Amino acid sequence: MKTHYPSKGKAFPLQIVLVVPFLIQIFAAVSLVGYLSFKNGERAVNNLAEQFIDRTTEVVNEHLKSYLSIPQSLNQINADAIHRGILNVRDRQTLGKYFWDQMQAYDLTYIGIGLTTGEGLGAARYDGKTITIDDWTAKPPNNTFTYATDNQGNRTQVNARWDWNNFSESWYTQPIAAGKPIWAKIVTANFPTGPYISASASRPIYDSQNRLLGMIATDIHLLKLSDFLRSLNISQSGRVFLLERDGTLIASSGKEKPFVLINQGIRRLKAIDSSDPIIQNIAKHLQTSGFGSINQDTDFKLEVQGKRYFVDAMPWRDKYGLNWLMVVSVPEETFMAQINANTRTTLVLCFGALVVASVMGVFTSHWIVRPILQLNWASEAMASGNLAQKVEVSSIQEFNTLSNTFNHMAEQLHESFTAIEKSKEKLEERVEERTTELKNALEELQRTQSQVIQSEKMSSLGQLVAGVAHEINNPVNFIHGNLDHLQQYTQDLLAFVQLYQQYDPNPAAEIQTLAEDIDLEFLQEDLAKMLSSMKVGTDRIRQIVLSLRNFSRIDEAEFKSVDIHEGMDSTLMILQHRLKAKPEQPEIEVIKDYGTLPLVECYAGQLNQVFMNILVNAIDALEENNTKLTYKEIEENPSQIKIRTSVINSKCLEIAIADNGVGISKEFQQRIFDPFFTTKPVGKGTGMGMSISYQIITEKHGGKLECFSTAGVGTEFIIQIPLRLKADEVV
Numbered sequence: 001m002k003t004h005y006p007s008k009g010k011a012f013p014l015q016i017v018l019v020v021p022f023l024i025q026i027f028a029a030v031s032l033v034g035y036l037s038f039k040n041g042e043r044a045v046n047n048l049a050e051q052f053i054d055r056t057t058e059v060v061n062e063h064l065k066s067y068l069s070i071p072q073s074l075n076q077i078n079a080d081a082i083h084r085g086i087l088n089v090r091d092r093q094t095l096g097k098y099f100w101d102q103m104q105a106y107d108l109t110y111i112g113i114g115l116t117t118g119e120g121l122g123a124a125r126y127d128g129k130t131i132t133i134d135d136w137t138a139k140p141p142n143n144t145f146t147y148a149t150d151n152q153g154n155r156t157q158v159n160a161r162w163d164w165n166n167f168s169e170s171w172y173t174q175p176i177a178a179g180k181p182i183w184a185k186i187v188t189a190n191f192p193t194g195p196y197i198s199a200s201a202s203r204p205i206y207d208s209q210n211r212l213l214g215m216i217a218t219d220i221h222l223l224k225l226s227d228f229l230r231s232l233n234i235s236q237s238g239r240v241f242l243l244e245r246d247g248t249l250i251a252s253s254g255k256e257k258p259f260v261l262i263n264q265g266i267r268r269l270k271a272i273d274s275s276d277p278i279i280q281n282i283a284k285h286l287q288t289s290g291f292g293s294i295n296q297d298t299d300f301k302l303e304v305q306g307k308r309y310f311v312d313a314m315p316w317r318d319k320y321g322l323n324w325l326m327v328v329s330v331p332e333e334t335f336m337a338q339i340n341a342n343t344r345t346t347l348v349l350c351f352g353a354l355v356v357a358s359v360m361g362v363f364t365s366h367w368i369v370r371p372i373l374q375l376n377w378a379s380e381a382m383a384s385g386n387l388a389q390k391v392e393v394s395s396i397q398e399f400n401t402l403s404n405t406f407n408h409m410a411e412q413l414h415e416s417f418t419a420i421e422k423s424k425e426k427l428e429e430r431v432e433e434r435t436t437e438l439k440n441a442l443e444e445l446q447r448t449q450s451q452v453i454q455s456e457k458m459s460s461l462g463q464l465v466a467g468v469a470h471e472i473n474n475p476v477n478f479i480h481g482n483l484d485h486l487q488q489y490t491q492d493l494l495a496f497v498q499l500y501q502q503y504d505p506n507p508a509a510e511i512q513t514l515a516e517d518i519d520l521e522f523l524q525e526d527l528a529k530m531l532s533s534m535k536v537g538t539d540r541i542r543q544i545v546l547s548l549r550n551f552s553r554i555d556e557a558e559f560k561s562v563d564i565h566e567g568m569d570s571t572l573m574i575l576q577h578r579l580k581a582k583p584e585q586p587e588i589e590v591i592k593d594y595g596t597l598p599l600v601e602c603y604a605g606q607l608n609q610v611f612m613n614i615l616v617n618a619i620d621a622l623e624e625n626n627t628k629l630t631y632k633e634i635e636e637n638p639s640q641i642k643i644r645t646s647v648i649n650s651k652c653l654e655i656a657i658a659d660n661g662v663g664i665s666k667e668f669q670q671r672i673f674d675p676f677f678t679t680k681p682v683g684k685g686t687g688m689g690m691s692i693s694y695q696i697i698t699e700k701h702g703g704k705l706e707c708f709s710t711a712g713v714g715t716e717f718i719i720q721i722p723l724r725l726k727a728d729e730v731v
Helices: 014-083 092-105 170-178 223-230 277-289 333-383 397-422 424-503 509-517 520-550 564-574 604-626 631-636 689-700
Strands: 110-115 120-124 132-136 144-149 155-162 187-191 194-206 212-221 239-244 249-252 259-262 265-268 298-304 307-317 323-331 559-562 589-593 600-603 640-648 652-659 704-710 714-722
Touching: 014 194, 014 212, 014 223, 014 307, 014 323, 014 333, 092 110, 092 120, 092 132, 110 194, 170 194, 170 212, 187 265, 194 259, 194 265, 212 223, 223 239, 223 249, 239 277, 277 298, 277 307, 277 323, 323 333, 333 397, 333 424, 397 424, 424 520, 559 564, 559 604, 564 604, 564 640, 564 652, 600 604, 604 640, 604 652, 604 689, 604 714, 689 704
Parallel strands: 589 640
Antiparallel strands: 110 120, 110 212, 120 132, 132 144, 144 155, 187 194, 194 212, 239 249, 239 323, 259 265, 298 307, 307 323, 559 600, 640 652, 652 714, 704 714
């Protein structure tokens, strides 16, 4: 008779119990990776845009300082020459040639003087090419003569005559009224040679007895500022422009000119009236708070025609009265293209991983469930009275043991039933006893099967994690506990040194020399930062130790996604003491040509070791080359290290490190990566640095490390590694 046992609640198949939670975990991990990838990309865009805008702002700022300092410096030189009597303002021929020579030497629009007598003289380049001389008397009309000149600055013929009155022109009246060097009001005119928009640097001039003679002015053409801004390497949709504090446009990187022609006259353009929608919208946004109220660097984001822009507005002033606004804007899409592509790639890879994991989960669950089903079918058959059952041996050790046990038990059961047939009186008792034992054994086996799998998987891992956590925890706690005391002692010592310097500002020569040799100011500034960094490091190690105690999981800590530029910059910072200027040689110049890189999966610490080895060799080569040159020769041909990064075929990262040192001969280039081979003197190198670097790149990262060099010219090392690399795919 077959007995039916009532079930308690709804039961699920074992295959579903094994597969579904596994798939849910994989799906959650994929979703989290996709979200974090998007957020990291967004943060990277903000940081990259900020760096790009800061770099562009610095370039424009340096150009403005350089370009706008020339007129004031030239005025100072000419005013001093007049004051000392070297330059005679009454000698018109000599003065005209003098100004003509200065126009040849500098990229200026006008140099001239206006005297208190109403007279004046100047050299001009109205068309941007040809230099003419203006000479005027005190009384109009037609009191100004414009002369053509030859290639020696001599006047050849009169080109034009026109009216001019010093006392009614702001070009003359403003510097006279100010009594000091200033920038006069921007002058506009529409000459036959083209539009003329200039800023005039002017100042009063005096004779040797400090009597006012008049004023001198030097003009620069502001349209050349627009030409410079257009030459900047910014996005096609990006804009750089300059404004006066009333919102009038001075120059911009756009195609639009900062003026309009009305009835053959020039009217300067307000930024809010610009036909360029980017400039117009940014100007309207700035106008809401007032152009004059911007007194510090102001960053914001603005949407123009459906596109988001990063905008930076900052004041630009000089000591002569200029007070402009400099605005830099870059579209977000310039930086988002690669980030979006990387995000899509990440999602595709994650989805692929989900599919592969799902298939493997189904296969694995089927592999695990099949022996259990065989046991279940055999048990049901035996319960139905068919005792001749034998379960196939499984490839899983635990199930194999279970199958052998079951087969042995079935054998014994069959023998027992054969014996029971011979003794009918004890048949029911023995069948019931054997059936009860079998059910208990099956229930026990089913209860422990999942525990066996899990315990086998985690036993060795738990021992490893516990051992590592214990070994790391003690020394880290010792270091961390003493850092606070070390920091206090250091602050006390630095305070003592500062107090000593305060009461003895002129120490003995030996003390002063030692302070310079050890760079005492740098030590005072950097020591506290170093201790803070050490404390951050020990805090991080303690957190890792705590994580090891809380989780039974192995994590390849060395293999992670990193910013290659951060590693390179950190290495350069460590080597800064060898790069900076020394008494016997100038500073070694580091030129960075960083491309736009995604985060790279690599062994970051070992990759930094490669950077260190190559950079140290480059510095050694430059220093060896400098020992053969004088200080002046080194300045004329400065020592340089060029670092270039780029992405090749969207799959590979290339890092090139080049120097202009002594170079390596072809004979030595073939052995540069051999162990124990070195070109350095005995005691200065082991010959293992480049060999280890080659192994790290080729074996650890599956990449390439190549050396290109010309003796006497320089050396370049090129590193190529995959952008994404699974840690188990390399040696």
